[in-house]
Amino acid sequence: MSAGFRGMDVVSIRDFSREQIEHVLKLAEKMVPIARGEERSVMLEGHVLGSLFYEPSTRTRLSFDAAMTRLGGRTLGFSEPKGSSVAKGETLADTIRMVDAYCDVIVLRHTQEGAARLAGHFANRPVINAGDGAGQHPTQTMLDLFTIRKEKKQIDGNHVVIVGDLKYGRTVHSLSEALAMFGAELTFVAPPTLQIPKEHLKAIEMSGKKPKITSSLEDAIKEADVLYVTRIQKERFPDMAEYQKVAGMYRIDLNMLKDVKKDLIIMHPLPRVDEISPEVDATVHAKYFEQAFNGVPVRMALLGLVLGGLK
């Protein structure tokens, strides 16, 4: 297994088998005490992570930084292209070739879909995709799977209801394909204009059960074991009129949770705007802050694997 991971690019969740994902999740579990600062590690001492963020990010960037630092490594890079050579018109290919010479692993978030795959072609070092436009975000998927497994003991057999922006939301596309592969039941809740794109639906159906599609959250939430809420992303709408029509359509509040299963867990990749009312935070259902923390051990496991510190 280790031979397969060392030096490997992490671009799309589709590049991983179920067994490989399970291996990452198992190792991530072992990383939790280090991620919490309860244990110390020098596993990646002397290693440098190149962190290239062409789009704003809080959780993903900081959790990669935390993961690398907790394992004894260092991080360099930029959190926005302004002020870097990118602003002068440098191609991504050239930036990658340069950073490849300065570090041992590259973490890339980019506005364009396919950017991480392109980076992987130009880099000798492993490239980890931290989100490419409306495309893939595989480490988010892994931390989501980790969260579900941790809270529900297993992934298969759970009924996962995914609500919000299913058209532009990159976390949803990666996650739903992975959940189907793990045998979870899926329901997609969105207004028709923001429903899951056909090509993703086809990919999901090929690897698992046929998902349910609805625009009514009230009906779907009662059956849910996991409710995965996403933000309607204003920045991805080409048409603001379309955004205004759907913004604020789904809001999870205490009233909405009256008839849900006792052990329902609510997840959100964050940041949230007004999809989940703050009063929900204190309920037993709310797991989104734990989910955000889980990004650290999962990314530690991935960094350890691609850099050869873990087997």
Place this chain on the structure above:
Amino acid sequence: MKEFKVTPIRNGTVIDHINMGMALKVLKIIGVKEDVNSTVSVLMHVPSKKAGWKDIVKIEDRELDPKELDRIALISPNATINIIRDYNVAEKFIVEVPNVIKGIMKCSNPGCITNQAEPVEPEFVVESKKPITLRCIYCDRLTTEIAENIQ
């Protein structure tokens, strides 16, 4: 006596049974441009027993590489290739959809990195041959709109 609008060629390649209206795209696919140095005949909207109407392309004094020609299958799956030597058909074969397509078409996703000024050729994996469906190896977008995206 049968009237020929375009005379038979002595040596070269004849691409027959091209889907009607696709002849100019076929020229693009096989890289025939303004700087061509042999005679190229393009016949469009020709009566066909099999399909009703078809296009034909004749390229004199050039035998095209079958691998290059297979790309024609993307827009004309029934096209046939005839290699002509001294007025005779020396070789004849039907084009086959290749498994990988590189460089002849752009990704249909405007947000794909290959549509930016990056030093890469767009590349696609053929996911399905009927109907022809291509997947961009960079952004994973599936497309069946082949002719529209030929560069």
